[in-house]
Amino acid sequence: MTSVLLYALGILIIVLLLGISIALHEIGHLLPAKLFGVKVTQYMIGFGRTLWSRKKGETEYGVKILPLGGYVAMIGMYPPSKPGEAPRESTTGFLNSVVEESPVKVSKGHGEHIVDEITRVGDVGELPDADRAAPGAPASMPAEGNASAESLSADGLTPEAVEEAEYRRGLAGWVDEARDASAETIADGEDHRTFYRLPVWKKIVVMAGGPLMNLLLAFLFFGIVISGFGVAQTSTTLGAVNECLVPASSTQTTCGSDDPAAPAAAAGLLPGDKLLAVDGEAIDSWEQFRSIVAASPAQPLSLEIERAGSTEKLSLTPEPNEAVVVDKNGQTVLNEDGTPKTATVGMIGASAATETVRLPITEVPAFVGENVKNVAGIIVKLPARMVDVWNAAFGPDERDPNGPMGPVGVGRLAGEVVSMEQAPIAARAQFIFSLAGSLNVALFVFNLVPLMPLDGGHIAGAIYEAIKRGWAKLRRKPDPGPVDTAKMVPITFVVVIALGAMGILLAYADIVKPVALFG
Template sequence: MTPLLYTLGVVFFVLAILASIGLHELGHMIPAKAFGGKVTQYFIGFGPTVWSKQVGETEYGVKAIPLGGYVKIVGMLPPAAEDLDEDAEHPQYDEDGNRVIRIRKSNTGMFTQLVSDARAAEWEHIKPGDEDRLFYRMAWWKKVIVMAGGPTVNLLIAFFIFWGVFGLYGTRTPEPDAGQPVIDTVSRCVIPYNEEGRDCAASDPPAPAYEAGLRPGDVITSFNGTSVRDWDQLRALIRANDNGRAVIVYERDGVERTGTTSTTVELRPASASDLTVSQVGFLGVTPTFHTAVVYGGPVYTLQEMGGMTVQTVEALGQLPVKVYGVGRAIVGAQEREQDSPVSIVGGGRIAGEVASTDKAQVTEKAVFLLLLVAGFNLFIGLFNFIPLLPLDGGHIAGALYEAIRRGVARARHRPDPGYVDVAKLLPVAYVVASALLVMGVVLIVGDLVVPVRTEF
């Protein structure tokens, strides 16, 4: 592993993610300003300010902790009806002719006070003349566009990266050679799946294939009396055999031979693309492979991303359980699963390892790093569409609910119910934010203590 290449890989990944974050926030800011909203801050990162510059009414800057970003759109939270010191029939105006809106702070109760404080903090940024530029007063469809703009940018970044890779490099998958399987490698011992890559230890049991006398170059023609047509059929027969007796007929240098052994039961992934592990029969051989290359354009890219989206949504549903598994791995209660989620720290570590490995060509490394960035953007985009505050999807859900509620009121000839008060959901937002913070810390610690291994 070359330290310089490792560092370059980490730097590339971090800069790519920071650029993605910056573009995500532009996806919010540009439509917000286009619709007349007031944006006072645009920052990449959190924590202490490293650099900032005031341009017009917006402060642009970078903060010390590069784990996200934000734009401050004025008026995200509406005032509560009971706190609004405003007479709709007799509005008050200041000496410059601006309408006066005041917020009273007279609430009791923990959550009520939290909401009240959040409203007051929000309205400290509002100046006379801003009344018609407040986010909560925008039409519902404008709110949807503003809040969906950020994650949509991430999805577009992922799309264009995937399209470039699929169009120029193609999708390359190893496929077994056609016909009866020719053995490429024979394992000398049985190594657990989560420890693959290490050498055999004295405590490791011998692999069934090695015990049966199989060697590279042998052609397997029969398994337990069933004539073998191709590798897929043989693989299915082995996995279904559990720990049963296995009689293997094979050819070596044109001479037919027979080997007898017993397959062993091991945790193995379903396939190269499906890393879901289960207990199956294991023999310990791999066939000769060739690389199949498929090039694709935008339609192919959308189809591939559709499958990735399904897998990502399924992964999001399992995220709390997966993070819990990472926590157990940190304390040594279990091994870290290969398909467990990683933080930006883990992504940077993977990028560094790939960039510095000597097991891949420069083109393969570049493609892997691009796909890593695209995968992160796809995940970030879909994650932010979850309809829970403080995520973008929570604000989108609020805007859609406002549209439905107002539409129903119009259809039933009832008074306009007004704006949806998303501030009432702030207690939920605090719980969700706390959970996200805990999961983020667990993943970062896990990526430092028990990192996911790369396949290169």
């Protein structure tokens, strides 16, 4: 029973930390938007039906039923499609574009009337007069008779041109419907408070505020992990000394009479001995000592150690051993023919003891940077990683512990760790903070992907606007105005559908084939 309660507690803790991270992400959008004078109508955590809300000033704050993110609704995120038309309200949340801004809906202007807008895209050439709707005729019917694609073609448009026109009309309608989905016309005198009228740098600050808040949280959580709890590191103290040397591929656990004695044991080294110097060179880390040993096969080394408070000198001769060469990232180096590259290195049959070291706070940026690089690498290879997840979920393959994981998997992992009663409480707490830090790094990197409706897509739109306006200025052309990111709505829905499919696959895989970090 205790384990079950601890498992549930682990899930609850990580859900709360994730909720706090999402809430602060949206505050990262909210604060600069209000600072720059943009009217913010909603600040919501979650999506779907509202569980609780309260209006303070002009902004409604609330919590919704689906805890899958959040959003901030600002008026005029999309500029009007035509001069003089009222700009539209939209949100920063990508799931909200599906849950609450579905293009199937028809919006109500100030709740008084239904907006029924019919838009035509005319870039494919003017249609003949006979094919234009007469005043009062239904929009879906030609003005004269039952003109069809064939009649259009007979009047000068090829079937391919007709098909392209229909396709472009469909996209235009999609864009317009998305504009109208959660739209509310801007009240008189508030046009200057729309998002689209902000200077480019302010748009970037508003949209980057959310991801940057997650980055700050990652600094906080990882600071607690490495500077508060500390990290396990190899020390210059021996943790174990083997009696003999056996091949790395061997499974034997005891030494046989024919096995050669380990150089460390032959030299008289014992667990607990602290390494001080080798051939007069002071030893500051285990990696330094291991490098010296590896570079000295069959060469006697003068060793200075500290044992029980006193200093002793020993002679150590590393045993030559063929080992696979690895790079700085631990990856096997290959020969030109694809076989693993090997080299003769020294081996002594001893390993280092580990100790918990609290790193200075100045080490946090590098620690976070390494995590950002790793997550970015996963996202760049996300399609291939998702194929691996599919193969694991529906086949015999195991999940990659360094691969993508969904909310279900994160919750399971937190529950498993917290319910490990044999582990110290401090170690379990440290893991939860580390997990929260990793989640915030993931939120930071993922939201900066330059695709709508992610924050990175809006930032990319603002950068494109700066380039477009700057180029027009250099050429002494009229200001082209703000970029209409609403035209990216078709791509937005493709991205949302892909993300939804990815989420479903990860949830299924996290249930039937969860990531196993502890064997």
